[in-house]
Amino acid sequence: MHRAERLFQLTTLLRNRRTVLTARQLSEHLQVSERTIYRDIQSLSLSGVPIEGEAGVGYRLSHRYQLPPLMFDREEVEALLLGARMVSGWGDMDMARHANQAIQKILAVLPDHLRHSDETLPLLVPNMEEVQRYYTAHSQTIRAAIRIHQRLRIDYIRADEERSSRVIEPLGLIFWGKVWTLVAWCQLREDYRTFRLDRIQSLDMTGETFATHEQKSLKHFLHIMKARHEQDCDKAPSNPQEPL
Incomplete structure (x- = not known):
């Protein structure tokens, strides 16, 4: 990557974030050393780009700064x-x-x-519109509930065909290449649960709002899933041909 392109990408990264980005985060994204990031930050500042922050803390771009219109290759x-x-x-x-x-x-x-x-x-x-409607059932209502942090009441059919009704706090939607899955905090289980959209029989907003925090969010759920996956990999046999 040419230096001019890297400086532009660095500016774009900073512009698109409300919170600070550390030199390490920037270096990992741009695949360069932290020392290079420090030099680039200095070059941008000297050229008049209003970067706020300092080494060891993080950087962000002043909200008053405007980039020129973008062009794509x-x-x-x-x-x-x-x-x-x-x-x-x-x-x-x-x-x-x-x-x-x-x-x-x-x-x-x-x-x-x-x-x-x-x-x-x-x-x-x-x-394929018919298939699309089937696998995205209730998606618009769910996305709206996620945005405004509103609890949902759902009737659901599990994979074993057992029916259940529960109140959930929707946190995010994940697409698996065909199936959409809702990640939610289940009030009944007081834990994370996932629900396939095509198995939701009915869904209604309750009018009740909820709050997310560090221990109850889509980010926290994904962190748990990643940790479990890494544990499973550690438990795998050293010889992949050996039966478990």
Whole structure:
């Protein structure tokens, strides 16, 4: 990566965060040493970019700073279009509509030699509306409840076909390549639980709000899952051909 490109990416990273980023976090993202980050931060500051913070604490960009309009190269355009197509093909109807609108906005600001990239992109995502509606059932209501931190009451059929009703606190949605899963805090179990959207029979907002914290959030859930996965890997036999 050329230095000019690295400085631009560094500025973009800082601009897109409300909290500070440490030199280590920046170095890991840009795959350079922390010493290089310190030099780059100094260069940007001397050139007039208003970076706030200090070594050993973290850095952020002043909210008053505005970057000039961005331009994409061909590979970036293809990545954006593919991502929008995936959302359009496998998100709920509302997400699909907004993804298609985003595609049109992206294409409208591209130079002529990239403007028809959507027509020539050799990466396709099947869009089957009947299947899409089945696997994204209740997604719009769930996303709204996540945004406003509102509890939900659901009727659910488990994999063993046992039915259950419970009140949950929705924390996030995870897409597994076909199936959407809701991560929630279950009031009945007082613990995290996951629910496949296509197995939710009915769903209603309760009107009750909830709060997240360090021990109850999507980030905390993912941290637990990562730790469990690492423990499972540590317990695996040294010879993969040996039976467990």
